[in-house]
Ligand SMILES: [Zn+2]
């Protein structure tokens with residue numbers, strides 16, 4: 127399984143694009159979240175319009191789904207024919223459709239490929255595009271689903287936005303990789319993860335490897351070395367701060 131960090135930033139970061147992760151497994155390809163800046167970055171890595179099989183939307187904040195109209199527009203321009211699976215919480219189909227209508231009038235009607243919307247709610251297990259999908263609510267200002275994506279003996283957890291909950295900890299148990307938002311250094315404000323909170327979360331859940339993303343832009347700039355030192359001190363776990371475009375293989 128190949129994991130590429132298309133973006134690792136928060137909503138307003140000029141240096142790091144919105145957090146988005148591209149996962150490839152046995153010929154299938156899956157994009158997790160698609161904010162304002164994601165399509166431009168995505169197409170620097172993928173030039174084949176048919177390559178993407180599915181798109182996960184964790185929640186309806188702009189830095190996680192306002193890129194969908196542009197993604198669909200460019201795939202239309204490139205002549206895509208294959209349906210695109212779009213997976214998320216209840217309301218995903220309606221909300222994506224509304225964003226597309228606002229952004230590009232009749233784009234939805236003129237697409238020559240289908241958008242197949244799937245609702246995934248906590249407690250459900252779906253098999254879509256060769257992967258197994260499960261979700262749990264994190265603690266965020268808008269309802270946000272954390273995702274567990276698995277295939278074969280590999281399991282990845284992606285938090286979307288939000289502080290860990292008992293439900294997300296259960297979902298993340300024994301993941302090969304946890305990708306978690308860590309907006310702050312410590313749990314100072316509700317609704318967001320933190321570096322310290324994520325370290326605790328990964329120790330609790332038996333995670334082998336974890337990547338911290340969506341870090342507040344000022345903290346990422348001024349506290350990077352401090353964060354790396356904190357990650358270095360976690361016994362038996364490997365934590366890292368991915369860079370834009372970085373790729374790892376599980
Ligand atoms: Zn958010």
Ligand SMILES: [Zn+2]
Pocket residue numbers: 136137187189190287340
């Ligand atoms: Zn966000």
